[in-house]
Amino acid sequence: MAETVNIALPKGRLGEKVYEMFASAGYRCPELENPGRKLTFENREAGVRYFWVKPSDVAIYVEKGVADIGVAGKDILLEYRPDVYELLDVGLGKCRMCVAAPKSFKDDYRKTLRVATKFTSTAKEHYAKTGREIEIIKLNGSIELAPILGLSDVIVDIVETGATLKQNDLTVVDTLFDISARLIANKAGYRFKSEKINEIKKNLETVKENRK
Amino acid sequence: MSLLSQPELRAALRGFFESSGYRRYKMSKFEEYDLYAGNKNFLMSEKVLTFTDTDGKLLALKPDVTLSIIKNFRQTEGVEKLYYHESVYRDGGHGFREIEQAGVECLGDVDEYAVCEVLSMAAQTLGLIGPRYELDISHLGILSEALSPLDDPEKARVIELFGGKNFGEIENILEQNGVSEDVKARILQLSRLDCPAAEAPKQLQDILGGYVSWERLQLFCDTCEILGRKFGSKVRVDFSTVGDISYYSGIIFRGYLSGVPQSVLSGGQYDQLMTKLQKRGRAIGFAMYLDLLEPLIISSGEFDFDALLVYPEEAKPADILSAAEKLRSRGLKVSVMPYEPADMRFGEIYRLGKDGDLIG
Numbered sequence: 001m002a003e004t005v006n007i008a009l010p011k012g013r014l015g016e017k018v019y020e021m022f023a024s025a026g027y028r029c030p031e032l033e034n035p036g037r038k039l040t041f042e043n044r045e046a047g048v049r050y051f052w053v054k055p056s057d058v059a060i061y062v063e064k065g066v067a068d069i070g071v072a073g074k075d076i077l078l079e080y081r082p083d084v085y086e087l088l089d090v091g092l093g094k095c096r097m098c099v100a101a102p103k104s105f106k107d108d109y110r111k112t113l114r115v116a117t118k119f120t121s122t123a124k125e126h127y128a129k130t131g132r133e134i135e136i137i138k139l140n141g142s143i144e145l146a147p148i149l150g151l152s153d154v155i156v157d158i159v160e161t162g163a164t165l166k167q168n169d170l171t172v173v174d175t176l177f178d179i180s181a182r183l184i185a186n187k188a189g190y191r192f193k194s195e196k197i198n199e200i201k202k203n204l205e206t207v208k209e210n211r212k
Numbered sequence: 213m214s215l216l217s218q219p220e221l222r223a224a225l226r227g228f229f230e231s232s233g234y235r236r237y238k239m240s241k242f243e244e245y246d247l248y249a250g251n252k253n254f255l256m257s258e259k260v261l262t263f264t265d266t267d268g269k270l271l272a273l274k275p276d277v278t279l280s281i282i283k284n285f286r287q288t289e290g291v292e293k294l295y296y297h298e299s300v301y302r303d304g305g306h307g308f309r310e311i312e313q314a315g316v317e318c319l320g321d322v323d324e325y326a327v328c329e330v331l332s333m334a335a336q337t338l339g340l341i342g343p344r345y346e347l348d349i350s351h352l353g354i355l356s357e358a359l360s361p362l363d364d365p366e367k368a369r370v371i372e373l374f375g376g377k378n379f380g381e382i383e384n385i386l387e388q389n390g391v392s393e394d395v396k397a398r399i400l401q402l403s404r405l406d407c408p409a410a411e412a413p414k415q416l417q418d419i420l421g422g423y424v425s426w427e428r429l430q431l432f433c434d435t436c437e438i439l440g441r442k443f444g445s446k447v448r449v450d451f452s453t454v455g456d457i458s459y460y461s462g463i464i465f466r467g468y469l470s471g472v473p474q475s476v477l478s479g480g481q482y483d484q485l486m487t488k489l490q491k492r493g494r495a496i497g498f499a500m501y502l503d504l505l506e507p508l509i510i511s512s513g514e515f516d517f518d519a520l521l522v523y524p525e526e527a528k529p530a531d532i533l534s535a536a537e538k539l540r541s542r543g544l545k546v547s548v549m550p551y552e553p554a555d556m557r558f559g560e561i562y563r564l565g566k567d568g569d570l571i572g
Binding site for chain 2: 063064065066083084085086087088089185186187188189191192194
């Protein structure tokens, strides 16, 4: 029997959609659908073993080779730049990385711009392009609160529908890039399990095409 | 999987490099910082551990061996073949780490034979450690030429995407830059090229024939054919094997071993670096990262020592010494203690009797 491919799925709504895509592609795992207390879920016949991890950790599991493949957001890939193959845009979890600010915001170039974000590398890289002097304020959640309470002038964060921004009287002032979930693979794992990984990729592509 | 212990691995590598006609190059742990400041992109990490010497000079603990070897290359003719086994000091993401590295460098009049020799040695080095290995090769000169419709920043971006097998975004960039359909198709096919070395010449001719320099393509195809014949499917041509084009100019390669999640060996031709450091000729070499091999290395044994000799408080030192020597004369590694330590493992435990006799 061929070797099992270990797959890291992101916990949460996106992960469930991703699993559904894998299931439709022929890699259903009944164990995972009735999880109980187990942490890893295997379908030997299909040659896959799944485990759920925090979305921001998927790339780490894959880069370190614990998972051969995984699905991670483009935002995480651009922020942490893991050394992995990015095999496919699975077309789920679509959103944008944006700069947002209170509606009244006007950039005052005489002052250092205070930027609150979870994505510090992304924010630094963006402002380095224009040479704008910034102060990064690293936050781990409730980013929208920062400009409202005067902790920052702007935020750099993910925007899906814009509803949260609207509720907090914030508006998008710049879009950095589009985001979607990507199928990633460990470079060494890919070398030794390429046949199976390419088969999974191809089947996911077919599911993606059929959904269009 | 054939497992080696650390000392066996080191001995095997040195033995192999020497039997291949490479001389040991021993170097100091320090280097003037300026060498790295001017070549940061060549280093795996830009962070360098520096300190001020007693004369005020800024020195660095070596983050890389190749730069120092090139800097000290003085030969006015011929080819210099060297190997090294050194520690380098790099940022591991959460602070500096000492990393053990072994590799070879071939400098000066590097001909096509020397290129094949180094590539062949890279594959053989991987094979010394485990039978399940793969050496991936590509050619940055050919890739760079194939991407000539793009300007430099876009070219660098596409090369990075080649490295990630991110075919979708490569296509987007080619479209955004108005690359013709014919050229776009060639570049996309090249990005997907991943086949045993023996099959590469035909595929490369199909994809790039008449588009890139014939001579360069032919030389690369010849090398692929030789490696394919010698190593079968263990050597593959995969254009996701990339590096910085300002340093690497020709063949570039990475080695993988089953059981290790990263590439354990990397190398390539860095003729541009020779020019940059005002040295004559061409250069090719590779490094193997010994710290990454830990999952494949066996510790020196199941036990800390073959035997423990426990002596009672009243035993005479002369009796203890002679009992220990008796055990060691049997070829055993013997630890001598007045008690049995709980945190160590021994193959056998002996006790020293009152009359100085050994009780097994």
